[in-house]
Amino acid sequence: xxxxxxxxxxxxxxxxxxxxxxxxxxxxxxxxxxxxxxxxxxxxxxxxxxxxxxxxxxxxxxxxxxxxxxxxxxxxxxxxxxxxxxxxxxxxxxxxxxxxxxxxxxxxxxxxxxxxxxxxxxxxxxxxxxxxxxxxxxxxxxxxxxxxxxxxxxxxxxxxxxxxxxxxxxxxxxxxxxxxxxxxxxxxxxxxxxxxxxxxxxxxxxxxxxxxxxxxxxxxxxxxxxxxxxxxxxxxxxxxxxxxxxxxxxxxxxxxxxxxxxxxxxxxxxxxxxxxxxxxxxxxxxxxxxxxxxxxxxxxxxxxxxxxxxxxxxxxxxxxxxxxxxxxxxxxxxxxxxxxxxxxxxxxxxxxxxxxxxxxxxxxxxxxxxxxxxxxxxxxxxxxxxxxxxxxxxxxxxxxxxxxxxxxxxxxxxxxxxxxxxxxxxxxxxxxxxxxxxxxxxxxxxxxxxxxxxxxxxxxxxxxxxxxxxxxxxxxxxxxxxxxxxxxxxxxxxxxxxxxxxxxxxxxxxxxxxxxxxxxxxxxxxxxxxxxxxxxxxxxxxxxxxxxxxxxxxxxxxxxxxxxxxxxxxxxxxxxxxxxxxxxxxxxxxxxxxxxxxxxxxxxxxxxxxxxxxxxxxxxxxxxxxxxxxxxxxxxxxxxxxxxxxxxxxxxxxxxx
Ligand code: ADP
Ligand code: MG
Numbered sequence: 001x002x003x004x005x006x007x008x009x010x011x012x013x014x015x016x017x018x019x020x021x022x023x024x025x026x027x028x029x030x031x032x033x034x035x036x037x038x039x040x041x042x043x044x045x046x047x048x049x050x051x052x053x054x055x056x057x058x059x060x061x062x063x064x065x066x067x068x069x070x071x072x073x074x075x076x077x078x079x080x081x082x083x084x085x086x087x088x089x090x091x092x093x094x095x096x097x098x099x100x101x102x103x104x105x106x107x108x109x110x111x112x113x114x115x116x117x118x119x120x121x122x123x124x125x126x127x128x129x130x131x132x133x134x135x136x137x138x139x140x141x142x143x144x145x146x147x148x149x150x151x152x153x154x155x156x157x158x159x160x161x162x163x164x165x166x167x168x169x170x171x172x173x174x175x176x177x178x179x180x181x182x183x184x185x186x187x188x189x190x191x192x193x194x195x196x197x198x199x200x201x202x203x204x205x206x207x208x209x210x211x212x213x214x215x216x217x218x219x220x221x222x223x224x225x226x227x228x229x230x231x232x233x234x235x236x237x238x239x240x241x242x243x244x245x246x247x248x249x250x251x252x253x254x255x256x257x258x259x260x261x262x263x264x265x266x267x268x269x270x271x272x273x274x275x276x277x278x279x280x281x282x283x284x285x286x287x288x289x290x291x292x293x294x295x296x297x298x299x300x301x302x303x304x305x306x307x308x309x310x311x312x313x314x315x316x317x318x319x320x321x322x323x324x325x326x327x328x329x330x331x332x333x334x335x336x337x338x339x340x341x342x343x344x345x346x347x348x349x350x351x352x353x354x355x356x357x358x359x360x361x362x363x364x365x366x367x368x369x370x371x372x373x374x375x376x377x378x379x380x381x382x383x384x385x386x387x388x389x390x391x392x393x394x395x396x397x398x399x400x401x402x403x404x405x406x407x408x409x410x411x412x413x414x415x416x417x418x419x420x421x422x423x424x425x426x427x428x429x430x431x432x433x434x435x436x437x438x439x440x441x442x443x444x445x446x447x448x449x450x451x452x453x454x455x456x457x458x459x460x461x462x463x464x465x466x467x468x469x470x471x472x473x474x475x476x477x478x479x480x481x482x483x484x485x486x487x488x489x490x491x492x493x494x495x496x497x498x499x500x501x502x503x504x505x506x507x508x509x510x511x512x513x514x515x516x517x518x519x520x521x522x523x524x525x526x527x528x529x530x531x532x533x534x535x536x537x538x539x540x541x542x543x544x545x546x547x548x549x550x551x552x553x554x555x556x557x558x559x560x561x562x563x564x565x566x567x568x569x570x571x572x573x574x575x576x577x578x579x580x581x582x583x584x585x586x587x588x589x590x591x592x593x594x595x596x597x598x599x600x601x602x603x604x605x606x607x608x609x610x611x612x613x614x615x616x617x618x619x620x621x622x623x624x625x626x627x628x629x630x631x632x633x634x635x636x637x638x639x640x641x642x643x644x645x646x647x648x649x650x651x652x653x654x655x656x657x
Contacts, residue, residue, distance in 0.1 A: 004218045004625070007173040011035035017164040027152045028161075028633055036165045040192050041522055042158070042210075043628050045413040048144040050120060050136055055093045060125035064100070065136070067118040068317045098129045099250060103465040107135050111332065143198040156391040162196045169242045173331035175214055185210040208629050210534065215630040216642035217649075222638050223424040224650055230425065232405075237403050239272040242303035244367030249332070253292070255435065255470050264429035268297050269406060271427070272380075277404035284431030285600040286565035287438070291324050293431070297407060301361045302333055306379040310363045311397060311427075315339050320540055321384070328363075337537070376462040385410055409516050411565075412558070413600035415608045418636060418642045424643065432601060440598040441568040443576045445552075445591045454548060454577050455496050460573070461546045463528050468546035469566055472506075473554050489550060490530045497528055499631060516621045535587075539566065547576040552578035553587035557607040561593050568598075586610065592624050603642050 015025045015033050028034070033042055052067045088111050099119060111117060121132035147155045164275055171189045178186065180445040186194070186206055191214075194207035242527065246269075257265065264282060271278035278389040284290045298308035299421055310325075312318050322337045329335060336359045337352050351361045357376030362368065378401045383394065398404065406428070434440070446454055458468055470493060472486035486506050493502045503526040505517040521529040524539055547567045552560060559577070567574040580596070582588045591605050632639065 002221050004215065004222070005041040005628075006037050007040065007171050007192075008036045008169045009172050011037045012169065014039065014161070016489065017161050017168065019164070020161060023133050024157075030152055031149060033468060033650055036169050040196075041628060042147060042162075043195055044145045044155075045148040046146045047204065048120070048146065049201070050118075050144050051200075051616065052118060053124070055095060055097070058123045058125070060123070061200055062123050063120070064123045064130065065118070065120040066092045066130070068097075069118060069120070070111050070113055070115050070117055071096070073113055075110050076105055076108050078105070086111075090119075095128060099132050100126070101132045101135070104135075110135060123376070130227045140559055143200075143204075145196065145198065146187075158486070162253060163296070165369045166193060166196075175210075175217065176649060178651075179213075179217070182211060184639065185206055185213055187260070188214060193456075202572065206292065211628070212630040212635060212638055213642060215540070216635065216639050217646055218624060218631075219627075220424065220639075220643045220646035221650065224646060227279075227425040230279055231273045234277075235275055237277045237405070238275045239301060239304060239306075239403060241269070241272060244446060245303045246296065246300050250296065253328075255472070256430070258433045258435055259293040260433040261293050263518045264293050264431055265296050267427070267429045268293065271301060272297070272405060274594055275353070277406070278427075279406055279408075280426065280427045280429060281408045281410065281418070281419070282429050282431070283410055283413060285413060285561070287434065287569055288431040289435050290409050290411070290431060291321065292406060292428075294326060294409060295325060295328050297380060298361045298383070299329075299333060301380045304379075305357070305360065306402070307354070307375050307403035308361045308380040309375070309378055309397065309400075310361065310381070310382040310384065311368050312363070312365060315341060315365060316539075318363055318365055319385060322476060325361065325363065334358060334360045337363050337420045338362055339369045340365060340367055342367065371399075372633075375402075377402050377505065380405045380407065381532060382407045382409065385412075411562075413561075413604040416469055431600070432599070437571045439568065439571065439573045441547075441564055441574045441576050442566065443578065443595045445578045445580065445595050448579060448581055451492070454579065455493075455651065456606065457577070458528075458548070459497070459548055462501070464545075465543070466546060467521065467527045467541055467544040468529070468548070469563075470528060471547065472530060472532055472551045473551045482549065486530065486532055493528055493530055500527055502528045502530060503527060507532050528581065541566075542570040543572075544569070545572050547574075548579060550579045552580040552591065553582040553584075556604050557609055559608070560590070561600055561603050564594075564598070580609055 013025075014020050014033060015022070016037075017036075020028070027037075031042070033039055035591060050065045052065055054065060055066045058064045068090040070088060071091055072089040074086055076084060076086050084105045085101055085103060086108055088099050090097055090099050099121075110163070118136040119130065119132045120134045120136060121130045123130050133195045139433045145159060147158050148209060149155065149158060166189075171187075172189050175185060180187065185191075189209065191207040191210035194203040198204045198207075241573050264284075268278070268280060268282075271280060294310070298310075299307055301308050310321060312321060318337055318339050322335065325333070325335050334353075336353065338347065338350055341349070344354070350359065350362070351372060351374070354362060355374050355376055366445060366488045367373070378405070381401055383397075383406070393440075398406065412425075462467060470489060487502070490502065490504045501519045503512050503517050507523075509517070517529075518539060520526050522539070524543065544567050547564060549555070549560065549563060555563070567576060576594075579589055580587070580591055582587055589610070593603065597603060
């Protein structure tokens with residue numbers, strides 16, 4: 001596979017470089033720098049512009065680099081503790097300035113009256129004084145390059161090693177010619193040279209642009225390669241499930257599948273029947289009916305007498321899924337649950353049943369990856385919100401699988417543009433359409449001074465026996481004056497509805513208190529829940545039809561959308577009220593968008609337009625490489641070009657054999 005940061009093959013080890021003895025080699029090793037490629041891609045962490053500037057244009061406290069004539073004999077004074085001060089007057093751009101060097105007494109001999117000097121330091125405009133850090137001998141000026149070397153060696157020492165690599169090594173990888181022309185990129189060698197030995201800011205920018213493209217291009221090629229490797233054909237991967245049995249099962253469902261559900265289920269079933277392993281991402285908003293689709297897949301596996309594991313990130317989610325699957329299958333599938341809190345005895349029993357193949361579907365948390373969990377024949381792995389698992393955790397579960405079929409589920413709608421570029425190694429099924437009869441949540445935007453009317457509306461819902469979520473901004477931030485603090489909001493609701501009807505849950509409470517509060521709300525003991533965003537995940541109260549979000553402008557579109565997903569979970573009409581006095585145009589726009597659509601994908605596209613993709617990359621953290629120059633969140637346009645280029649390139653390679 002094409003590897004990143006590998007432009008010299010084979011790369012000579014660092015000790016082959018002139019001046020790198022065993023001592024320096026060990027120091028480099030500490031920085032994980034072993035060979036010529038590592039040296040080249042240890043890019044500077046910053047630059048100091050040492051080009052001479054015009055001092056008359058400098059502001060107070062600016063960092064300046066200037067050249068001038070030395071007008072006085074340098075005066076050296078020593079203090080206690082070996083400290084010293086060297087003072088000299090210089091004429092710089094027609095100004096007479098005092099230049100002071102602290103603790104560099106040896107510079108005295110270098111400064112001669114009548115001579116000239118180039119210095120850099122901090123300019124005090126009021127005193128016409130420069131606190132000089134450096135006397136520059138190098139007449140070329142330009143840039144001073146800084147490296148993050150963890151104090152192990154000087155940047156200068158490292159620069160010499162870099163120079164040596166350039167002198168000694170032949171670069172045998174470069175970007176394809178046509179790409180360099182099309183995007184007006186430098187060669188990798190030139191780009192790296194400019195980054196390590198820059199002459200001007202323009203060169204640095206062009207070089208960064210090239211390396212950025214290089215990183216994203218290789219990344220895309222690697223994704224494609226991974227996809228190709230994972231799609232290895234093997235007869236073993238064929239799941240020859242019983243189509244008739246699956247059909248019959250579908251006929252027993254209490255509802256008709258939506259067309260998106262049908263399409264997704266078909267895509268999954270087609271994957272199963274093929275002789276390549278499945279890597280599919282099933283995307284769909286909360287409540288869109290992903291669970292049943294995943295359930296169908298596990299039922300298909302059951303028809304050949306094999307097993308499915310569903311891994312979820314939290315205990316709460318495990319419970320929820322367990323409940324839903326028990327309802328869906330109603331005894332037609334042997335289902336068990338395994339989490340960190342499963343008792344020892346229960347666990348032993350489950351382990352035995354898994355080994356014997358008596359359990360068809362196991363739902364659990366990380367507990368599933370433990371070594372003592374052994375399957376008779378695991379053939380499908382489903383993970384929910386997979387980004388919350390590390391690569392290793394997923395791999396450990398995958399290692400237990402006989403037929404490497406993996407289905408990932410996520411309720412985070414990821415814009416298409418992003419998913420193809422970053423999930424490029426997976427196939428994607430999307431459920432957009434909500435189940436029939438589901439009424440979309442009606443969303444309103446109200447000002448703070450309209451809160452009373454909102455309370456009236458809420459009273460109406462409560463009188464119908466419905467529940468409500470009240471979301472307050474985080475309690476940690478309550479110091480800010482304009483922020484309604486969760487306690488105040490709690491007060492507002494208890495005043496109106498009585499404390500016997502209002503529950504309070506916030507992030508500062510003990511877990512037991514929180515859990516108890518949530519329980520009372522879930523059990524309808526109290527119809528109103530005032531909380532911070534702790535309710536974001538893992539609470540399911542279908543009877544809740546009303547949500548009020550205070551200071552809604554403080555949340556991004558995706559968070560607002562996630563919050564709103566807590567209501568509208570039954571066939572009753574639900575409402576979401578955003579209370580906000582937005583101060584910025586952008587915040588106003590967010591309120592308008594929220595009131596105009598409930599489509600998670602549309603919202604995610606709008607979010608992408610407004611804020612860039614930063615947030616979405618949290619979603620894929622664990623699988624993404626750390627780039628040196630590229631930033632997926634900012635460079636997603638480059639990423640798209642890199643992707644197209646990688647596809648063309650791979651096709652051409654194949655055509656050329
Ligand atoms: P998700 O997992 O995508 O959040 P669920 O699978 O939990 O959504 O579905 C939410 C609810 O909708 C469940 O109660 C489920 O039984 C129901 N449901 C799923 N598909 C349909 C459908 N096609 N028609 C009616 N109800 C459905
Ligand atoms: Mg298959």
